[in-house]
Amino acid sequence: MRILHVLDHGLPLQSGYTFRTRAILTAQIARGWQVAAVTGARQGASDVAEETIDGIDFHRTVPPAKSLPVIGEVREIGALARRVAEVARDFRPDVIHAHSPVLDAMAALRVGKAIGVPVLYEIRAFWEDAAVGNGTGTEGSLKYNAIKWLETRAVRRADAVAVICEGLKGDLVSRGIDADKIMVSPNGVDLTLFGEPQPHDAALAAELGLADGDDVVGFIGSFYDYEGLDGLIAAMPPLVANRPNAKLLLVGGGPMEGALRAQAAASPVAGAIRFVGRVPHTEVERYYSLVDVLAYPRKKMRLTDLVTPLKPLEAMAQRRLVAASDVGGHRELIRDGDTGTLFAPDSPSAIADALAVLFADRSGWDARRTRGRAFVEEHRNWSSNISRYVPVYQRLVAARESDQKCLPQSVASV
Incomplete structure (x- = not known):
C-alpha cells in the first residue's frame, strides 16, 4: 500500500x-x-x-x-x-x-x-x-x-x-x-514515544520553586482562548484559600500568553502561579512528572463540544489525574469519577471546587491513574x-x- x-x-x-x-x-x-x-x-x-x-x-x-x-x-x-x-x-x-x-x-x-x-x-x-x-x-x-x-x-x-x-x-x-x-x-498516543512516566524530577521541581507537599495543578499545551486558561488562573485564589500549598504550572505558549501572564501577575496569589514557556517535546515528560492534576478548562462552544483534544490522553498515558470542563469533546475521553473529573464549564468556582475535592482525598488516586492508563492502552x-x-x-x-x-x-x- x-x-x-x-x-x-x-x-x-x-x-x-x-x-x-x-x-x-x-x-x-x-x-x-x-x-x-x-x-x-x-x-x-x-x-x-x-x-x-x-x-x-x-x-x-x-x-x-x-x-x-x-x-x-x-x-x-x-x-x-x-x-x-x-x-x-x-x-x-x-x-x-x-x-x-x-x-x-x-x-x-x-x-x-x-x-x-x-x-x-x-x-x-x-x-x-x-x-x-x-x-x-x-x-x-x-x-x-x-x-x-x-x-x-x-x-x-x-x-x-x-x-x-x-x-x-x-x-x-x-x-x-x-x-x-x-x-x-x-x-x-504513541506509547513507544510517550510511554512509561518518569519519576518525580526533584531537580526540576526545585528549579521551579515547587516544594514537597505542594498540590500541583498543571496545564501543558497551547495557550488559545478556547482552552479557558483565564478561568483556571481565576480559580487559583479560591483554591489557595482552601489548599494553601496549591500551585499552578503552565507549560507552553500561544496567542493568549501575554494576557494570561498579565492576569497572573495581577492575581492576589501570583506567587502560586508558574509560567514555564514552551519546552521541547522530548523534555515534556519531565514536567508531567511534577504535576498532580492536569487541568483542561476548555470553554463551551461548538469547537470544544465537537472536537476531542489530545492532551488529556497524554496525561492519562503518563498516569496523571485529569480534571476537565464538561464539554462534548472531553466527555468522549473522560468518565467522570472513574478515569477523571468533569466540572461545569466557564466557571472558575467550579474549577476550584473540583480541584479542592481531588486534593482533599488522595486515597483513590492510584486506582484512577491505572484506569486512565488502561483506557489509553486499550482504546487510544x-x-x-x-x-x-x-x-x-x-x-x-x-x-x-x-x-x-x-x-x-x-x-x-x-
Whole structure:
C-alpha cells in the first residue's frame, strides 16, 4: 500500500497537529506501507524541497507570494496541488490521504480526480469553528458560512472521510452526509514515544520553586482562548484559600500568553502561579512528572463540544489525574469519577471546587491513574488505532481497480 499524505504542516514544527501526523505515519511505516507527505504553504519557506525527519519523507511546497484574502487561499491551493501532482508522478500512490483544513482537501481532490487516485479526507476540526475558537472568526458570519459550505462540498466529493471523534461525525451526518462514508479515527498516543512516566524530577521541581507537599495543578499545551486558561488562573485564589500549598504550572505558549501572564501577575496569589514557556517535546515528560492534576478548562462552544483534544490522553498515558470542563469533546475521553473529573464549564468556582475535592482525598488516586492508563492502552493507542484505516484504504483501492470507466490522466494536466 502506497499512501500520500497531504498536510497543512508537519515536522520539524511542533503542535498537536504534527504529533498526530507523526503517530499516524510512523505506525503506517511500521506496518510495511510506503508513506510520503506533502506539506502546504503554511509550513513556511524551506531550504530544501525534500527532507526525512523521524523516518518520514516530507516534500515541501514553495509558498506563493502573499496577497489579499481569498486570492491568497486560492494561490495556496494551486501551489499545493501542483506539488502534490509532482510528488504523485514519482511516488504513484494508491490513496491520497488529505488532512484538514479544507484547503488541503481541495488541493488533494484536484489531483486525485485528475489522475484517478481515490482521496480520503480526514477532518481534525472544522476550520470555521477553529477560527471562532482562535478569535479570528465569528460564528454565522459570511466567511464562516462560506468555509462551512466548502467543507461540506469537499466531504461530498471525497471518496471517504475520516474524523477524530463522534462529535464531528454527528455534525456531518446532520449535513446530509451518509454515515457509512465516515470513519472515526480517534486521537491517540504513541506509547513507544510517550510511554512509561518518569519519576518525580526533584531537580526540576526545585528549579521551579515547587516544594514537597505542594498540590500541583498543571496545564501543558497551547495557550488559545478556547482552552479557558483565564478561568483556571481565576480559580487559583479560591483554591489557595482552601489548599494553601496549591500551585499552578503552565507549560507552553500561544496567542493568549501575554494576557494570561498579565492576569497572573495581577492575581492576589501570583506567587502560586508558574509560567514555564514552551519546552521541547522530548523534555515534556519531565514536567508531567511534577504535576498532580492536569487541568483542561476548555470553554463551551461548538469547537470544544465537537472536537476531542489530545492532551488529556497524554496525561492519562503518563498516569496523571485529569480534571476537565464538561464539554462534548472531553466527555468522549473522560468518565467522570472513574478515569477523571468533569466540572461545569466557564466557571472558575467550579474549577476550584473540583480541584479542592481531588486534593482533599488522595486515597483513590492510584486506582484512577491505572484506569486512565488502561483506557489509553486499550482504546487510544496508535499501534492499534492505525488498523482502522486498513478496511477503508482497501475498499478505496478495490473500487478504483474495478472501475473500468475512469482511466487515469496525466498528472501534468493538474
